[in-house]
Amino acid sequence: MLTGMQIAIIGGDARQLEIIRKLSELDAKLSLIGFEQLDHAFPGACKEKIGEIDFSVLDAIILPVPGTNLEGEVDSIFSNEKVVFTGEYLQKTPEHCVVYSGITNSYLTSIMEESKRYHVQLFERDDVAIYNSIPTVEGTIMMVIQNTDFTIHGSTCAVLGLGRVGMSVARTFHHLGGKVKVGARSTSHLARIQEMGLQPFSLDELQKEMSNVDICINTIPAKIVTAPVINSMPLHTLIIDLASKPGGTDFRYAEKRGVKALLAPGLPGIVAPKSAGQILANVLSQLLFNQQQDKKGAE
Known part of the structure; x- marks a missing residue:
């Protein structure tokens, strides 16, 4: 269970729905940014604007597979509004906050290094x-x-x-x-x-x-x-x-x-978003559980 973990999920495609569903079932508290047009409701998940998020309490941030573009913009098929993920937001997070994405680019790598936050690139993992x-x-x-x-x-x-x-x-x-x-x-x-x-x-x-x-x-x-x-x-x-x-x-x-x-x-997200999302959700849930245990051990 991920009870007590506060996680922001920012943008993405249909794969993110499986991640939201899985983390919701595990009792995480989720802030959904870039999901204004999503009709489905998930227990423990709240739609918010990125400017409304209290980044100081976040344990993790989950970005879409591509992360951001080179201007920091995060794509979302569930929103018409532009979402920009900046280093200023990262600087407000606790030191233990971990950022997850599929891949990275020069912009994302740069703000991660400046903020000294840990970044997990899921597609670097063999599994x-x-x-x-x-x-x-x-x-x-x-x-x-x-x-x-x-x-x-x-x-x-x-x-x-x-x-x-x-x-x-x-x-x-x-x-x-x-x-x-x-x-x-x-x-x-x-x-x-x-x-x-x-x-x-x-x-x-x-x-x-x-x-x-x-x-x-x-x-x-x-x-x-x-x-x-x-x-x-x-x-x-x-x-x-x-x-x-x-x-x-x-x-x-x-x-x-x-x-x-x-x-x-990004073919998996196009041809089989449910299966591709479940792959990411299963790995993420285990990584977040391990992160939660490490945090408890440090306390």
């Missing part, structure tokens, strides 16, 4: 990333089917990166009958690709390897699918970029050449 790869893969399959006139079975699929998402994508497309090759840099990843029964290739050979691909799925958050790489692809190639914004693809050049390229970060 969250691995569980989250399941709806990501399903969403990727959906996008491929919607945007091609050929089957995955028998098509040549290139997956760039063998991280937690890349591994799940490569394995699933292989099981669907795709001829899957995977690009990586480290020798250990290349060995793992070979062990999985897939075709490995070094990312140094990326341009050459793209000459026969039907589907290219990028998971690397760096500009890797460049103009020369796109130029070597067949015109019918579909690029799905799963990396966080702005992705790793030169979308301008892809459009100029006539190659369809789609940026698809």
